[in-house]
Amino acid sequence: MSQPKARVLFVDDDANLLDSMRRQFVGEYEVHSAQNAAEALEILAPGPPFTVLVSDLRMPGMDGIQFLAQAAELYPDTVRILLTGFADLNNAVEAVNQGFIFRFLSKPCPPEALDKALAEAVRQHGLVEAQRENYSLKRFKRLLEGIVDGFSALVEARDPYLAGHQSRVAALTLAMARKLKFSADDLEILRIAALLHDIGKIYVPADFLNRPGVLRDEEFSVIKMHPEVGYGILKNLGEDWPVAIIIRQHHERMDGSGYPHGLSGADIDKGARLIAVADVVDAMCSHRPYRPSLGIEAALAEIEKGCGVRYEERAVEVCLRLFREEGFQFPTVENPF
Ligand SMILES: [Fe+2]
Numbered sequence: 001m002s003q004p005k006a007r008v009l010f011v012d013d014d015a016n017l018l019d020s021m022r023r024q025f026v027g028e029y030e031v032h033s034a035q036n037a038a039e040a041l042e043i044l045a046p047g048p049p050f051t052v053l054v055s056d057l058r059m060p061g062m063d064g065i066q067f068l069a070q071a072a073e074l075y076p077d078t079v080r081i082l083l084t085g086f087a088d089l090n091n092a093v094e095a096v097n098q099g100f101i102f103r104f105l106s107k108p109c110p111p112e113a114l115d116k117a118l119a120e121a122v123r124q125h126g127l128v129e130a131q132r133e134n135y136s137l138k139r140f141k142r143l144l145e146g147i148v149d150g151f152s153a154l155v156e157a158r159d160p161y162l163a164g165h166q167s168r169v170a171a172l173t174l175a176m177a178r179k180l181k182f183s184a185d186d187l188e189i190l191r192i193a194a195l196l197h198d199i200g201k202i203y204v205p206a207d208f209l210n211r212p213g214v215l216r217d218e219e220f221s222v223i224k225m226h227p228e229v230g231y232g233i234l235k236n237l238g239e240d241w242p243v244a245i246i247i248r249q250h251h252e253r254m255d256g257s258g259y260p261h262g263l264s265g266a267d268i269d270k271g272a273r274l275i276a277v278a279d280v281v282d283a284m285c286s287h288r289p290y291r292p293s294l295g296i297e298a299a300l301a302e303i304e305k306g307c308g309v310r311y312e313e314r315a316v317e318v319c320l321r322l323f324r325e326e327g328f329q330f331p332t333v334e335n336p337f
Pocket residue numbers: 197198226250251
């Protein structure tokens with residue numbers, strides 16, 4: 001899709017000059033013109049915002065500086081250029097210093113000078129817009145992080161044995177993924193998927209989760225629905241964010257012995273294969289209603305035993321290396337409530 005043309009408004013009480021500027025730039029920009037400030041404000045006010053305003057200083061009624069100051073209040077990102085005669089130099093300098101003006105050009109202005117100033121103004125506008133977009137993206141990212149953390153805490157609040165589990169799984173999964181050189185985008189997706197991987201447990205009655213004894217088959221089959229329920233909750237994130245797929249597959253095993261679909265090998269998402277390993281390690285290290293913590297060595301022995309069978313080989317190798325050689329430790333997760 002081609003970029004829309006930059007919108008430029010020329011304001012000058014000299015009709016001939018206005019006409020020559022229009023002819024000079026009409027192919028390059030979307031050109032508008034006005035013969036005084038009042039007319040210019042009428043064109044300007046309804047939007048969309050102009051990219052650049054070029055205004056004469058001396059005009060009957062409102063002068064160029066007042067006009068550009070008012071325009072700046074309406075659309076602060078629009079870049080403003082002032083055309084002035086030599087005698088008005090002090091006024092122009094003042095306007096620049098007050099921030100109303102990006103450039104001033106002295107009249108009569110050679111076409112090349114105006115052309116150059118306009119090109120620079122359009123570039124400046126692009127920079128300001130990019131900065132604003134970047135700021136909005138950062139704010140949006142913080143919002144998303146807050147929502148993900150909130151939902152993560154929500155599902156854990158129902159099950160005291162789950163407290164901090166998803167954050168610890170996220171920390172280990174990301175450490176593994178970094179070692180395996182996952183891309184920045186994949187890391188972002190994986191972080192969210194790990195923090196929400198058990199979100200489907202919201203569907204499981206709290207009584208099943210907290211009960212110390214052995215669960216009946218039908219109770220266990222309800223628990224086993226949580227990856228599919230989690231998928232259902234998040235599937236609308238769309239293909240760009242395969243968080244739901246990863247959540248659906250975090251209990252699948254490389255040899256097809258997992259659930260809910262008995263997928264195997266390459267049919268399992270590469271992120272889900274990492275979460276599967278991190279999930280088992282943290283689960284075995286944590287207390288459960290039906291048993292105390294088994295400790296990190298037992299957890300590492302379990303993934304080592306299943307290496308290349310139930311668990312992906314490279315995921316197990318990198319996990320063992322992190323714990324045994326690089327001193328990885330699960331973070332202490334504060335209770336948010
Ligand atoms: Fe799970």
